[in-house]
Amino acid sequence: MAKKRPQTKTGKVTGTDVNYPAVGAREPCPCGSGRRYKACHGRAAAHAVTALVQRPFEGLPGECDWVALRELVPAATVELNLRGGLPEGVPSVTLATVLPMAWPALRRDDGAVLLGLQNDTASGDISRDLADVLKRALEATPGSPVAAAGHPTAGGVSVSADGPRLQDLLDPAGPFVPVVHDGFEFWLEDAENSTPEVAASLERANEAAVPTTRLSGVEAAYWCETPDKNHLRWVMPHPEEKLLDALARLHAAGTSSLGEGTRLVGSFRAHGLVVPVWDLPSPVRAGDVEKPAEAFAERLAEALSSDAPLTSDERRARGGLTNRQVTLS
Template sequence: MAKKRPQTKAKRPQPSGARSDGGQIPVVGAREACPCGSGRRYKACHGRAAAHAATELVHRPFEGLNGKCDWVALRELVPAATAALTLREGLPEGVPSVTLATVLPMAWPALRRDDGSVLLGLQNDTASGDISRDLADTLLRALEAEPGTPVEARRAPADGPRLQDLLDPAAPLDPDVHSGFEFWVPDAEHASAEVTASLERANAAAIPTVKLTGVESAYWCETPEKNHLRWVMPHPEERLLDALARLHAAGQSSLGEGTRLVGSFRAHGLTVPVWDLPTGVGAEDIEKPAAAFAERLAEALAVTEPLTPEERRARGGLTNRQVTLS
């Protein structure tokens, strides 16, 4: 049995992170006595503030990245997609490419392939509360990993870099949406039976998804009962909801006959309006209506007058159907 630690005489607690001699409190075990001299365990004293800071949620982790709306879409909406990433400092020797992927086999955070290329998985749990910092930490470790090995998950250091520090801010994010997960393996036709079975299971669960070409960050998807358009928008939430309410009250919020704006959800600080579409309406059918809606929305966003009573009711209906994903 472990010996009980002697408790030091309680002293006046110092401000978080400070010591009576003006230095910084050293890092100790969570169950050890807090170095501030309070007599309490570190986890119940100064360690509590440190733990809270380490897990504080960053609500807009992709802010400042080129294509932030598509980052959100690939994180929350799209089953199978890849996008080439460009590093600020260029690629290290032996790394021919770095590719962002929605999800990787076994939910690996990253994979260093046999040829040295890196696949970075986006749809993973974040340990630190800052997806951008966790992804940057995973990417750095993947760049140094042995070829042919996956990278395990871990909590990123609190002072570590974020994606915004590692990626070239001028390089566009150009997602390539796939019908399946064959991008997992370089040569699917010669894959093992185990890998083939894994691919078949993943492909069977993937919802068919297509990125529209005429507007930015809008994704059509097909489900058994009806199709949908989910459109990640960069506008401030309150301003966007007002504009959607103006269009909804005026009967201009649909994307054509049989379509309906059904609400929106929040994801990583951005708002994502959602439309129900008839089963027979495909991605190509919605391109022109979406482009026309984008023009109407731009006009509505420019209006500064207060909402009318009818527009306020429309806004209330939209707000009541809003869901927060992250």
């Protein structure tokens, strides 16, 4: 994970008097029962839908970037396009990695909607949960946060298994172009008049964010900076077995790196897709791997086209890569 998701117990939308308690699973339930949230109203939310959807973003424009923004990128926004256009009084709908006080969504004073992506969800289908929040945000009073389904503030409602998914609400032909930010200042409509709670949440979020850049020459590849070394994490859409075979072919041939001192160290699964990871020396910046990444994409395409059985060296390389593979979701 690239960051810690900011949390706080209470907060208030700038310009309103609406309070929304955001609690963790082990904190007291806001309903006042005295029990932990996960054992009270959180229990109903957790069991609203039990079937886990392995690829919740499949079929959406930019599926790989949806996965990256959900799991890898600290601060980013994307303008969303709705089927049939925006409702009257809603000038824009923006997807954000994280919102202040971990709000699932909020409706700004001007009617614009912000939808948070990295919140915990109530069911096994992230797409359906986000669609539920989005629908309620579109109908919310301007200047209001939107509670998660099953939360006491949301009236205890749960996500219907027959409810729409993002694939039903978003324009399938609409572009999906993430904008990565250095921090979370995009939260604020009016920085000078923000509440102390929002200002404190912003400060904590900025401190926890890992510097991240999206490469421009290939899809869904994100460079990030860490204290000891840098990394490139690249969400790929290819079928897992085919992709691992292709990576093994390149690794065995010594062509899996992105330049001197870089190394393909393994991969992880996230929301049904495979994310290869490279270690990069600290001096290597995002711009330094743009052209190497483009060249790697060409080598990978050639390796993906091969149906030849793996050689013994390639099988060993594949074993090494898969032994270091983990699953995030």
